[in-house]
Amino acid sequence: MLVKAYNIKKKFDDVNVLENISLEVKEGEVVSIIGPSGSGKSTLLRCLTQLERVDSGKIEIDGKVMVDTKDGKTVYADTNTLHEIQLKVGLVFQNFNLFPHYSVLKNIIDPQIVVLKRSKDEATKIAMELLYKMNLADKSHAYPCELSGGQQQRIAIARALALNPKILFFDEPTSALDPELTGEILKVIKNLAKEKMTMVIVTHEMAFAKEVSDRVIFMDKGFIVEQGTPQEIFGNSVNQRTKEFLSQMNSYNQFY
Amino acid sequence: MKIDNIPIDLILKNMFAATGTVLKIFFLTILFSVPLGFLVALARRSRFKIISLPTRIYQLIFRGTPLMLQLFFFMYGPFYIFGKGFERFTACIVAFVINYAAYFGEIFRGGIAAIPKGQYEAAKVLGYSRLQTFMRIILPQVVKNVIPATGNEFMTLVKDTALAQVISVSEIFDVASKAGSKYFSAIPVMIAALFYLVMNTAVEFAFKLIEKKFDYYKI
Numbered sequence: 261m262l263v264k265a266y267n268i269k270k271k272f273d274d275v276n277v278l279e280n281i282s283l284e285v286k287e288g289e290v291v292s293i294i295g296p297s298g299s300g301k302s303t304l305l306r307c308l309t310q311l312e313r314v315d316s317g318k319i320e321i322d323g324k325v326m327v328d329t330k331d332g333k334t335v336y337a338d339t340n341t342l343h344e345i346q347l348k349v350g351l352v353f354q355n356f357n358l359f360p361h362y363s364v365l366k367n368i369i370d371p372q373i374v375v376l377k378r379s380k381d382e383a384t385k386i387a388m389e390l391l392y393k394m395n396l397a398d399k400s401h402a403y404p405c406e407l408s409g410g411q412q413q414r415i416a417i418a419r420a421l422a423l424n425p426k427i428l429f430f431d432e433p434t435s436a437l438d439p440e441l442t443g444e445i446l447k448v449i450k451n452l453a454k455e456k457m458t459m460v461i462v463t464h465e466m467a468f469a470k471e472v473s474d475r476v477i478f479m480d481k482g483f484i485v486e487q488g489t490p491q492e493i494f495g496n497s498v499n500q501r502t503k504e505f506l507s508q509m510n511s512y513n514q515f516y
Numbered sequence: 517m518k519i520d521n522i523p524i525d526l527i528l529k530n531m532f533a534a535t536g537t538v539l540k541i542f543f544l545t546i547l548f549s550v551p552l553g554f555l556v557a558l559a560r561r562s563r564f565k566i567i568s569l570p571t572r573i574y575q576l577i578f579r580g581t582p583l584m585l586q587l588f589f590f591m592y593g594p595f596y597i598f599g600k601g602f603e604r605f606t607a608c609i610v611a612f613v614i615n616y617a618a619y620f621g622e623i624f625r626g627g628i629a630a631i632p633k634g635q636y637e638a639a640k641v642l643g644y645s646r647l648q649t650f651m652r653i654i655l656p657q658v659v660k661n662v663i664p665a666t667g668n669e670f671m672t673l674v675k676d677t678a679l680a681q682v683i684s685v686s687e688i689f690d691v692a693s694k695a696g697s698k699y700f701s702a703i704p705v706m707i708a709a710l711f712y713l714v715m716n717t718a719v720e721f722a723f724k725l726i727e728k729k730f731d732y733y734k735i
């Protein structure tokens with residue numbers, strides 16, 4: 261198991277945002293998380309990537325314990341361990357969060373040089389290979405502001421991949437994009453799935469989730485309501501809340 | 517040379533001498549108040565109230581009272597309180613530095629606050645330390661953010677040097693107004709205006725250049 265999370269709880273000002281979430285992700289697995297907005301999907305990813313701290317529960321990434329709760333006390337690992345765990349995960353944001361003052365190439369090589377202490381030559385080689393893969397080799401000297409949203413998101417994915425994470429999290433990677441640009445991102449993610457990259461993807465693209473995932477998780481109001489194979493969730497879910505959500509998403513997708 | 521019966525060449529000579537003083541005030545103030553303003557900005561952002569609150573009060577006092585009054589305060593205050601004080605020019609620089617650091621602190625604080633949270637988050641997930649994040653990702657963008665407001669402040673500073681005369685530091689305006697009343701003429705003051713204008717044109721040009729240097733990206 262690459263990710264083991266048990267009984268995660270998280271409150272924001274007395275509002276329970278995550279209530280007893282447990283989740284396991286195997287190496288090579290692609291997991292989609294769906295659910296209405298405000299259900300805690302982003303918060304879950306942010307807890308798993310250390311952008312938020314859980315109130316209680318246990319999280320283990322690639323065999324290393326990030327946080328554990330024993331006898332009612334929640335304790336995070338020491339700074340070094342947390343940093344090691346941080347290096348095992350990548351996160352792709354809804355709004356890319358590229359570094360605007362760095363060129364495309366520098367966005368991808370700077371973390372390698374600063375964080376992994378790779379040489380500039382090695383980092384550049386890795387960056388250029390990724391840019392070829394993303395079909396953006398000709399943009400290496402451009403700045404993020406000169407690129408389309410779809411191109412920026414592909415750079416953000418390349419930047420995360422350059423650090424060789426064990427698992428890549430995506431938080432609605434296409435939600436900030438014009439509809440005609442979502443396809444190029446979904447294609448990149450599908451290719452990563454073919455290469456057996458372990459991924460957890462929060463998405464509102466139901467057809468995509470159905471196609472790419474090994475497992476789909478439906479979250480609502482801070483709970484995991486249901487999880488299963490795409491067939492189980494999209495085909496014949498018997499859960500009332502899942503069915504309601506899916507039919508809402510259906511009419512939404514038809515409308516747009 | 518005389519125009520309107522005024523010894524223009526003599527006045528010009530005195531003004532050029534006074535320009536030296538003005539430039540000294542200008543550069544010394546910037547040399548100290550810009551780094552100090554940076555520290556003020558960091559102190560204001562501290563999560564410890566015991567650091568941020570006094571800093572805010574300091575800024576309120578020095579932004580909320582006339583610089584002229586602050587010049588008097590640093591010139592004569594220490595004499596009243598301790599029986600001895602700063603030398604005239606030193607008191608002038610101290611007042612300017614402390615006053616301008618309060619303003620720069622506010623500008624830099626705004627510049628830091630304007631950086632989206634996503635920049636910190638992206639850097640954290642990539643594994644940058646807090647210091648690396650600040651030095652490599654945040655600070656360069658802050659510099660770009662604060663260039664226009666800083667340029668504005670530099671131009672104000674050039675004009676504010678005219679206040680140094682209230683504690684008898686002889687600068688351009690002091691020379692001009694004295695000559696003006698001596699010869700019953702507005703010409704010396706008009707020449708002084710030209711001096712300020714020339715200096716601020718240089719400042720304006722410099723900042724346009726710097727802005728252009730940072731034009732290669734947008735936030």
Ligand SMILES: Nc1ncnc2c1ncn2[C@@H]1O[C@H](COP(=O)(O)OP(=O)(O)O)[C@@H](O)[C@H]1O
Nearest residue numbers: 272273277295296297298299300301302303304
């Ligand atoms: N930093 C925060 N402070 C306070 N409330 C928050 C914060 N982040 C998220 N929330 C709240 O937590 C709930 C879940 O949010 P989120 O995880 O973003 O949901 P989702 O990604 O499923 O739309 C929402 O009600 C949201 O308002």
Ligand SMILES: [Mg+2]
Nearest residue numbers: 301302303432
């Ligand atoms: Mg969200």
